[in-house]
Amino acid sequence: MGGSAVISRPELTPEEVDPRVDLGGIALRNPVLTASGTFGYGTEFGPFLDLRRIGGFVAKSLTLEPRFGNPPPRIAEAPSAMLNAISLENVGVDAFVREKLPALPEGVTVVASLFETEIDRYAEAAKRLSGAPRVAGLEVNASCPHVKSGGIEFGQDPAVLAQLIRAVRRATSAPLLVKLSPNVTHIAEMARVCEGEGADGLSLINAVQALEVDVERRRPVLANILGGLSGPAIRPIALRMVWQASRAVEIPICGIGGITSAEDAVKFLLCGASAVQVGTANYLDPGVAGDVADGLRAYAARHGFPRVQDLVGQLETGGR
Numbered sequence: 001m002g003g004s005a006v007i008s009r010p011e012l013t014p015e016e017v018d019p020r021v022d023l024g025g026i027a028l029r030n031p032v033l034t035a036s037g038t039f040g041y042g043t044e045f046g047p048f049l050d051l052r053r054i055g056g057f058v059a060k061s062l063t064l065e066p067r068f069g070n071p072p073p074r075i076a077e078a079p080s081a082m083l084n085a086i087s088l089e090n091v092g093v094d095a096f097v098r099e100k101l102p103a104l105p106e107g108v109t110v111v112a113s114l115f116e117t118e119i120d121r122y123a124e125a126a127k128r129l130s131g132a133p134r135v136a137g138l139e140v141n142a143s144c145p146h147v148k149s150g151g152i153e154f155g156q157d158p159a160v161l162a163q164l165i166r167a168v169r170r171a172t173s174a175p176l177l178v179k180l181s182p183n184v185t186h187i188a189e190m191a192r193v194c195e196g197e198g199a200d201g202l203s204l205i206n207a208v209q210a211l212e213v214d215v216e217r218r219r220p221v222l223a224n225i226l227g228g229l230s231g232p233a234i235r236p237i238a239l240r241m242v243w244q245a246s247r248a249v250e251i252p253i254c255g256i257g258g259i260t261s262a263e264d265a266v267k268f269l270l271c272g273a274s275a276v277q278v279g280t281a282n283y284l285d286p287g288v289a290g291d292v293a294d295g296l297r298a299y300a301a302r303h304g305f306p307r308v309q310d311l312v313g314q315l316e317t318g319g320r
C-alpha cells in the first residue's frame with residue numbers, strides 16, 4: 001500500500017456528529033441536496049421523502065417565460081448512465097413563485113436554478129427569484145447556449161462566463177452558486193472566473209455532452225441527436241473536476257455526478273466539495289437522498305469526525 005497512515009480517531013455516535021454546513025451563505029442542515037431537473041419542484045417527492053431529512057433541493061431550472069422541452073425520444077439508457085435531452089422544460093419564474101413555492105412544507109430549503117439565452121434575461125430572472133419568499137439561494141445554470149455566441153454554452157467561454165456572473169451578481173444579493181459545465185478543457189479557469197466575479201459557491205458538474213446510436217435504425221437514440229450523460233458513469237469525471245476546482249478557488253463547492261450512496265458523497269467531500277447533490281439516482285429510488293444524508297453522518301461518526309465538514313478536502317494524495 002505505502003503512503004502515510006490514516007489517522008485513527010475514536011468512533012462517535014451519529015448523534016454526536018454535527019452535519020450542518022454553510023454553502024456560500026446558504027445554511028443547510030446537512031450537506032445533501034437534490035440536483036436540478038431530477039427532483040421537479042420538490043412537492044412531487046413528498047410521498048417518498050420528508051424533504052426536511054435532506055439539506056435542501058435545487059428546483060428545475062427556470063426561465064422568465066414557461067418553456068416546452070424537445071420532442072421525444074428525449075431520454076435513453078446508456079451504460080451505468082442516462083442520456084437526456086429534455087432541454088430545460090419548465091413552468092417559468094412567475095408560476096414557480098406563485099404556485100410551486102407556497103406548496104412546499106415549512107422548513108424545506110429551496111435553491112432556485114435559473115437559465116436564459118441572453119445575459120440581461122439571466123439578470124432579470126435572478127432579480128425576480130431572489131425577491132421570492134422561501135428562496136434560500138440561487139444556482140445559475142451556465143450550461144446553456146448563448147445566442148450571441150452562436151450557441152456556445154455560457155460556461156464554455158471564460159469571457160462570456162465572466163460577463164454573465166458580473167450581471168447576475170449586480171442583480172441580486174442572494175447567495176449565488178454557479179453551476180459549471182463539464183464540457184470545457186480547463187475547469188479550474190472557469191472556477192476562478194466565477195470566484196473573481198463574486199460567486200458565493202460553485203456547483204459541478206452538469207451532464208456531460210454525449211451521443212448514443214441505434215445501429216438497427218442507423219440513427220441517434222435521441223431526437224435531438226446530442227444529450228447530457230448523467231449517473232454513475234460520470235462520477236470519476238466529476239470527482240476529478242471537483243478536485244481540480246477546489247484547488248483553484250476558496251469559495252465552497254457543491255459536488256454533483258453519479259452519487260447513489262453515502263460512500264459516493266464521501267468521495268466528493270474528500271475531493272474538496274463542502275456539499276453534494278443527488279441527481280439521476282432519484283429516478284431509481286426517490287428517497288435515496290435521505291439515505292445519503294443519514295449515511296454521511298454515520299460515516300463521519302464511524303471515522304471519528306465530529307463535524308461532517310471535517311471530511312472536506314481530506315483526500316490523502318501524498319503531497320501531490
Ligand SMILES: Cc1cc2nc3c(=O)[nH]c(=O)nc-3n(C[C@H](O)[C@H](O)[C@H](O)COP(=O)(O)O)c2cc1C
Nearest residue numbers: 035036037061141205206230231257258259279280
Ligand atoms: C433528466 C435530467 C434533467 C436535468 N435538468 C437540469 C436542469 O434543468 N438544470 C440543471 O442545472 N441541471 C439539470 N440536469 C443535470 C443534473 O442536475 C446533474 O448536474 C447531472 O445529472 C449530474 O448528476 P447525476 O449524475 O447525479 O445525475 C438534469 C439531469 C437530468 C438527468
